[in-house]
Amino acid sequence: MTDSPMTDSPMTDSAMTDGPVTDVFAPLAKAFPEVEFEQVLESQQDVAHVPADRYVDFVAAARTAGFDVFVDLCGVDYLRSNPRYEVVTNLLSHEHVRRLRIRVGVSGTEPVLSSITSVFPGANFYEREVYDLFGIVFDGHPDLTRILMPDDWEGHPLRKNYSVGSVPVRFKESPKAQ
Amino acid sequence: MSDTPNVVTGDLEAPTTEAPAEAESTSSETADRKREVHDMWVAGTEEPAWMRSYTDEGAQEILAAEDESAPELTRGTVVEDDFIFDDVADDDELQILNMGPQHPSTHGVLRLHLELDGETIRRVKPIIGYLHTGMEKTAETLTYMQGSTNVTRMDYLSPMHMELAFSLAVESLLGVEIPERGQAIRVLLTELNRVSSHLVWCATQGTDLGAVSMLIFGLRDREYILQFFEKVTGLRMNHNFIRPGGVAADLPDGWEEDIEAILQKVPQGVSEYEELFNGNPIFRDRTMGVGVITPEECKALGVSGPIARASGINWDLRKAFPYSGIDKYDFDVPVGKHGDVWDRYLVRMEEIKQSLGIVKQVLETIPGGDYRTTDRKVTPPPRKRIDESMEALIHHFKLFTSGFKVPAGESYAAVESPRGELGMYVVSDGREKPWRLHARTPSFNHVQALPTMMTDSLVADIVATIASADPVLGDVDR
């Protein structure tokens, strides 16, 4: 057991992030012709639009392609568009020093998506959170229960048709409060 | 307990007919009761009845039996220890122990469900949500101008990093450039904040392992930094100082002396702690080989920051995706080997020193100039202009009452907070308020990784492991 940690910094500069898109994504794009790749904001924010039925396969393939760090999974409610919900998964590759954002549309009338916990166990809590706050059901999740709200809570707070739930401020001396 | 709720396929009418009429009435009764306090639904958009069937999924407690489908990685690394027996007791000999949510060693309102076989932990389930504040929902009602007041209250030990991540995400949508001085101030404040956060970690880790005097020492040194923050931002915590477009104000007169005093006092304190901890046989025994997590587990579970570095992953967002010009400064990234509590202690101690090194460099090299962008779209006109010109006054008023519009799009920005990767995902629909704001908080993943670190270790190691993960519950539950 050493008493002081090794200090070194091989990741010297960001130059290695500037590789052309095709290098990293070529194998993925080839295996999944239906997936659209896009670069937003020209700042290495690579986005893949994946159809819901290829989602798990794509995440598994991305993991083999080097995107082996699970970063984030969240839901978005685009109220009036079709499909209504979107599940956004963020993966990271230490090897390529690159991020990959996977966006999957989820239907509003039947919010069901397959779970990626079999690929990334780290998605467990995140999927529970999305389920809790958006009501999107993750098929194949080992323990899909509410996580942030109490067990008996009604509704899914982050949906756009769920109001903020603010109560009007009462002033003790005001005639209204009496 | 049901594993997965019934999945409605196609025919949405079917579940409604199945639901007994009596169940319907009770649920609407509870709804009425709740509505007295909270007006839940936007009128006319109530959820259809079948949607409610999703919500009674069972308790959040530990599962009755080991789930066969649980991925291998979450079962944890088995550590060699004389006290731990391999032969697992029968199910009926296991003891269920509930720890928290009101417990002095859980660092807030974390609750753990433990399944014990004598002194050995067989299964753990963290239960969170006791501090759920609904900040992501509140963020949708605040303008981008007000947004940083909200996010700064998430991770209350590193408010500066929360503000910075939010500002970076908004700025990348806006496409504004921050002047050099503004960036240097941001680096200065965030790195000081990293030091103060690690000092609190020192204090709590020490206290949890029985070194109660550490609580006094750690908070004593943190106080120097808080006093500086108070001088700069006006508040000791929850500053709302780093905002989209730059920082709120320039550094006050005489800040150089304050920083010099900090640079002198804090390292003294740190070497004191090292003296206390390094040779302390109790501390060494209670931390070495405890709470181990491997690099593979870190990656699969999304564990980042000092914990991932202690397990040997050489990864720091400040080096990999530099932000706010932090790549101009010279610093090293400490990396551990064993992934245990002891290595996390070493990594954090070294990070304090490296951060102080960055602060020193900022002090020496800080450029002059503007501290916020001159883009009038996001920055209010200077105070002097307001007195002279009506337009400037109107502009100022408009900015602070209705905020500025952000082009439609989505953006993810991440910074290296004291706990790990802190990301903000902002979706804008082209108006003054975000359509959706999601915070990817490091503590959330770390709490999720607690079972991996704890399974098949001893009860006494729980406290050491939680403390070394350094979860901030405001960061977990948001």
Added chain:
Amino acid sequence: MAHRSGPSGFLLTTYDAAINWTRTRSMWAATFGLACCAIEMMATGAAHNDLARFGMEVFRASPRQADLMIVAGRVSQKMAPVLRQVYDQMSEPKWVISMGACASTGGMFNNYALVQGVDEVVPVDVYVPGCPPGPQSLIHGILTLQDKVMSGEIVR
């Protein structure tokens, strides 16, 4: 304290005043740290501000041993039942300080998740304003509570 020194060195006071005095001099607080305010509560107990000057540096983890609950931070809907249970477990006499804007009124988070003021759950004796209240504010709040107990304004 209403007292008068007699000629032979006796201390005369009322029974109530003596009881109140003893109550204020060793008010032990239950740690009920919830959010950001809890960090300031810790800072109040630490070296710079030194709560020990007022005989209350002992933060008790067990509600059974505590007289004062400082609710430091935001109380969520999920936490409210726990809060009430901890309060019920404290032995009489007991007092509650609501520390911070969130605990007092819900603060800036007027939404579905938070209880809008702990006074909906437990009776509160002193409200400490601020977000977060600095250690000085908290100490002022505690001294106010001690004054109130001494003067018999709060009777338990």
